[in-house]
Amino acid sequence: MTSVPAVEAALRALFPAGVAVAAQRIGGHDPASLWPDEHLAVAGAVPRRLAEFAAGRTAARRVLAALEHPPAALPMGPDRAALWPAGLCGSIAHDADLAVAVGRHGAPLGVDLEPDTPLEAELWPLFCSPDELARLDGDTARLVRQVFCAKEAVFKAQPLDARAMFGFDAVEVTLAEGSFNAQFRASVGAFRAGQVLTGRLALVDGVILAGVAW
Known part of the structure; x- marks a missing residue:
């Protein structure tokens, strides 16, 4: 099974200073943890998609905390990318087992x-x-x-x-x-x-x- 700490360490090495990173295992993340604006993005989704989405948003809120930003909803934009709070740029991705998120104050980045x-x-x-x-x-x-x-x-x-x-x-x-x-x-x-x-x-x-x- 992929190690969350190992993935987070590798993510930190991919990005310059000032970028916060987080990884979350997908299994066990409760869609009830989603904010109302986020629920709209996955209304009617199958349980697997809900779990992926919830894990990604959990990772993203850990990134917000690392950037000393208060918790916030990250709704989905027209192209399905997460909409980050003003002044922040971030990116979320997942595979079958893990969701990862990265973010910073400043220029765009992708993961x-x-x-x-x-x-x-x-x-x-x-x-x-x-x-x-x-x-x-x-x-x-x-x-x-x-x-x-x-x-x-x-x-x-x-x-x-x-x-x-x-x-x-x-x-x-x-x-x-x-x-x-x-x-x-x-x-x-x-x-x-x-x-x-x-x-x-x-x-x-x-x-x-x-x-x-x-």
């Missing part, structure tokens, strides 16, 4: 986590261009999963006032040891064609963690 397991070959073209696949050196099935995780973190690292929907083909990711570069192939939202974001990757206790901070 994602995925299981460190092979991805079926028929899915590779959905997440990677031929050039990206050609650059992968090693266990391609696992490295594609890392590229996917990196792109998800980049997508989440958008400012609230300029968020845009874009596909995996909008960003070209190059993996390096413990890090990655993500170059935009087109202008979308707050990003411009040719812009490069640098992120960090960690493999810990069977999961991949990716983090991006402007």
